[in-house]
Amino acid sequence: MSWKNIKLIFLREVRDQLRDRRTLFMITILPVLLYPMLGLGVVQMMLTFSEQKRTVVVLNAKELPTDPAFLSEDGIRDEWFPGGADDAKRLRAVVDLPGSADETVPAGTHKARSDAELLKSGRQLHKKLTQYQAAAESEEDPAARAQIRDEISSELNDSGIQVLVMVPDGYAEAIAALQTDSSVSDDESVFVPKLQVLRNSADDKSAVAFGRIRNALNNWEDALRATTFEKAALRPELQHPASLEWIEVARGEEVAANVWSKLFPAMIVIMALTGAFYPAIDLGAGEKERGTMETLLISPARRVELVMGKFMTILLFSIGTALMNLLSMGFTGQHLASAMGAGAVEAVNLEFPSAAALMWLVILLVPLAALFSALCLALATFAKSTKEGQYYLTPLLMVILGLTMFCLNPAIEITPLYSVIPVVNVALLLKGLLLTATQSNDLLMYAIPVLVSSFGYSMLALWWAIDLYNSEGVLFREAEKFDVRLWFSNLTRDKEPVPALPEAVFCFIVILFLQFVAMKYMKPDLVGTDAVVGRRVMQTMVIQQLTMIACPAVFMGILLTTSLRATFRLRMPTLSSMLMGVGLAVLAHPLSVEVSSFVVEYGFLPAPPEEGLARISKLLSSTDLPRWLIITVFAVTPAICEELAFRGFILSGLARGGRLKVAIIVSSLMFGIIHMIPQQAFNAALLGLVLGLLAVHSRSLFPAMAFHFVNNTMATFHGRGGFGIKPDGVFFSETVFSEESRMLRYEMPTLILCGIGMAILIARMISDLRAEQVEKRELELRSFDAPASDANNLAAGI
Structure with a gap:
């Protein structure tokens, strides 16, 4: 095997690929533009979605306690929201207090309904819900209950209400009784009716509105509990008798490593395969379509040298595509986190992994890209056309995606068995190495079986590609046209003494x-x-x-x-x-x-x-x-x-x-x-x-x-x-x-x-x-x- 010939073939194939605008776009322009544009678009959509007002209707609001008060003249009090007035402005609170209903329609509201119309729809929903609960208590026909439930869901979706808060009669009086023991005897207990919140978790708008109103109600409940303890002359410490304290020991770089350990292994697998996918089709089936395969075969280079040159070209583009995507994704994540403010940085730390982790990322990328490059080259060589090559390589992509999803499971860690399973071994070892530096020494023992097995699988796939290049029937075969009748007649007519490989x-x-x-x-x-x-x-x-x-x-x-x-x-x-x-x-x-x-x-x-x-x-x-x-x-x-x-x-x-x-x-x-x-x-x-x-x-x-x-x-x-x-x-x-x-x-x-x-x-x-x-x-x-x-x-x- 002449390395000089391999070098010549490698340089030829690289130049041909670099002249291809599709290849350049896939490995350079797309990663550079995709993640910034995708990140900005996602952030903008999230901000737009979260800034939209959601409608909450409160029925029987007069029965709410006044100490502490949940409502103000403008709706729900700002102090009950984690973000204060900013969060309060994102909710349109419609209450049935006298003089609060507005017949006009505020700009930008959902389905352009007035307060009066929303209150009317809310009362109808409350009536339906009462019927449903009565039917459930009387154990009526399950089909009838299901029908009422479906009607409630349908009416809530059509009403323009995202969340309906229903305050029961006697609620304020029951709370007041809890706050003082003057009206309650020693052997008497106070019954507090349930304050009900109706929502539809299958609707994203309802889910967002419910999250906001739940935070407000939880904060109001904490204040109500403190007021109740004070009025009942109970020690404040009894509100939280367990005296819990939450201590966070994770450092910022460990939080970032946790994020990257979920992203990098999946991205490195998918992008390494994608980077090998298109060049392999072009260098295999594409050569046949362009008619240049015959020219290559009559050159002084041996078949194994041709395969090695093409393999090294695909390997180069596979590694390059994976690294370009990972770098673009990393820098985009850091930039977006810093642009969204300190709160986002504290919530999701995207500090880059350590130099050692990045070094292992590159080391593990090489055998993974080699395996994908050899497999894609072999499958593309077997194909007659680029279209047929895509048919062969698409199932490979589906299998690799399934293995990648398996590795993303937090409960799955590398074991001796997983260290020799292709693709899984690299993804799990990289996930473990990125997760935390404290466990790296324990995980490094798996590096040798992972690298040896991965290179072994690559050599087997490369041997398969070389074997295909030595077969004239594969290189010059015609595209197959499948006919069921012809296939069945051939099975019964053209028999041989022993079965064929397929x-x-x-x-x-x-x-x-x-x-x-x-x-x-x-x-x-x-x-x-x-x-x-x-x-x-x-x-x-x-x-x-x-x-x-x-x-x-x-x-x-x-x-x-x-x-x-x-x-x-x-x-x-x-x-x-x-x-x-x-x-x-x-x-x-x-x-x-x-x-x-x-x-x-x-x-x-x-x-x-x-x-x-x-x-x-x-x-x-x-x-x-x-x-x-x-x-x-x-x-x-x-x-x-x-x-x-x-x-x-x-x-x-x-x-x-x-x-x-x-x-x-x-x-x-x-x-x-x-x-x-x-x-x-x-x-x-x-x-x-x-x-x-x-x-x-x-x-x-x-x-x-x-x-x-x-x-x-x-x-x-x-x-x-x-x-x-x-x-x-x-x-x-x-x-x-x-x-x-x-x-x-x-x-x-x-x-x-x-x-x-x-x-x-x-x-x-x-x-x-x-x-x-x-x-x-x-x-x-x-x-x-x-x-x-x-x-x-x-x-x-x-």
């Missing part, structure tokens, strides 16, 4: 979808531990294996392929391969148990649900169920059904084209995913690697079935009490959860012996496969170099 992926999606849908309907059958319910649970498990795992694979094999023997590897195995499958299962079981326990005990994966574990444990240890039935359900059925699907149909489809390594890895990941529970998924994915290698090495499904059967049988006996093995403290030990619950554990000498044995058998299988590949390659070369007659003899195996 068919294998579709089979996995069908299995996963059926598993997801069945969770709701299977749950009632998975409750209970007695013999009857236990049998129903096992029947459900067998049905689930047959209908949701085996049937989709078998039906697709019958429908889409011409050779079930080749698709499902139904060849008679050798005795050595069967013994190897059994031996690998015996050696793998102790390692599987201890690795699963390790990842849970040390927090790498969450523990399985305790309820489910207890239920399965009781089911396995039940004496009412015969052992052969338990072995059939937990060992025989999964060994047949799951192997037909994953080492049969799916592995055959993924391995088409000779990519055995990729097929084994991907099929094992799929096998892990369908187990749903993280611990089981991790364990199944590791065992899936061995199962896939065993199936490919033996060219038969039966050794994999034997491995699966023996492994599940051992797990079943392990759950029933541990094979009757007595712990010796050297090779075996025991963990006691309770008198009835014990678990056999394998000590280090046992694990070392099993690990060595597995390593020897796996190394032998890999060596045999490599030797077969070398022999096949030599045969192809001999066939190519030999004369035609000799080549035919070689090809025929003579």
Whole structure:
């Protein structure tokens, strides 16, 4: 690989992108203009909305106490509002006191209604509300109550009233009775009727008005309480007997970090993807549309150099777009906070994060942008046109948005599991580092797995892009026109011995979808531990294996392929391969148990649900169920059904084209995913690697079935009490959860012996496969170099 060629291609692509006005607008002009304009617009709309007057109607105002008075001649007294007269001016208070109703319509009021009209509407609403409350107390027909409630909501929306305050009769008298004990005997209590406030929280105008009137009523209530205590000759301290004091220890920079920790991780993910989105389409599908792809391919540069040059160009624009957006957003937020005054600065501190946090932001941006750049380049290369490229990249954008929303949850923090999940790992680590400097040292331990895994995913995506560039069928394929009838006729007519890659992926999606849908309907059958319910649970498990795992694979094999023997590897195995499958299962079981326990005990994966574990444990240890039935359900059925699907149909489809390594890895990941529970998924994915290698090495499904059967049988006996093995403290030990619950554990000498044995058998299988590949390659070369007659003899195996 020539870095000189890569540099030339990189500079060429950068110059082409910089000549594109759309690219320049997206990465420079848009971030610089978008956030200031958006911020000013939002602030202006908020100010405009908050400055508008909202209408509050007070009925039966004469019944309000006069000490302290809630109302004045101009409406609600200014002193009850946090902002004083400024807040009071934002409310149009209409009261039914004599001489207060104004027949004229004030300028700028909602729906241009006079005080008299508003009071009339308020009384009608009060009458309806009284009917509704009476119906609720008498427990009348719920439909009638719902109808009255709907009428109240509709009339409130049409009345021009945002909040209706209804003062009950005798309210002032009851308050006065509370303020003095002269009219109340020792065994008599004062009943204070409820002052009711009607609002519509679904209406923003009503919600704003309610917030203002609630603050005023709360402040008035505090003053009324103080007056009541004074007149009743009670100690003022009794108003707040708990004597609470709120102490705030957060510094200004910590408050700012809390704000940035919610904004920066989401923005860095979205903007890094957006920055890679458009250049990738232009450098991939755009080259095909412009007809310049052929010119590039006949240049002296190799395909890998072309991909590297384009990848570096997309990476540059992805990083540049993210940084430009973050800087513009940060400076805009600071400027707007300072422009809105001291109150806004105190409420939301937007001081920039520390230099260390910003450094980590840039460091974590690089692998994230590399992953997005490689993925977008690969998808754009596969597309025939820019329109088709957008179709491929839009689902990627939707998935990334979903992962970003997940990371914004305050309850989600980085864990060993999340540190290796793409996109999530970077977002959560950056959120934690920005949140507070005091926790940074604890979080830095996750930096290595986050960076290593992120760069690893980037390399895989880049390898995929290079592989696509080496495929002439991808580079020069025509745009696909989907026709359902033509597609179905091709399925039934143009069959091949083994499934294609899309068919294998579709089979996995069908299995996963059926598993997801069945969770709701299977749950009632998975409750209970007695013999009857236990049998129903096992029947459900067998049905689930047959209908949701085996049937989709078998039906697709019958429908889409011409050779079930080749698709499902139904060849008679050798005795050595069967013994190897059994031996690998015996050696793998102790390692599987201890690795699963390790990842849970040390927090790498969450523990399985305790309820489910207890239920399965009781089911396995039940004496009412015969052992052969338990072995059939937990060992025989999964060994047949799951192997037909994953080492049969799916592995055959993924391995088409000779990519055995990729097929084994991907099929094992799929096998892990369908187990749903993280611990089981991790364990199944590791065992899936061995199962896939065993199936490919033996060219038969039966050794994999034997491995699966023996492994599940051992797990079943392990759950029933541990094979009757007595712990010796050297090779075996025991963990006691309770008198009835014990678990056999394998000590280090046992694990070392099993690990060595597995390593020897796996190394032998890999060596045999490599030797077969070398022999096949030599045969192809001999066939190519030999004369035609000799080549035919070689090809025929003579």
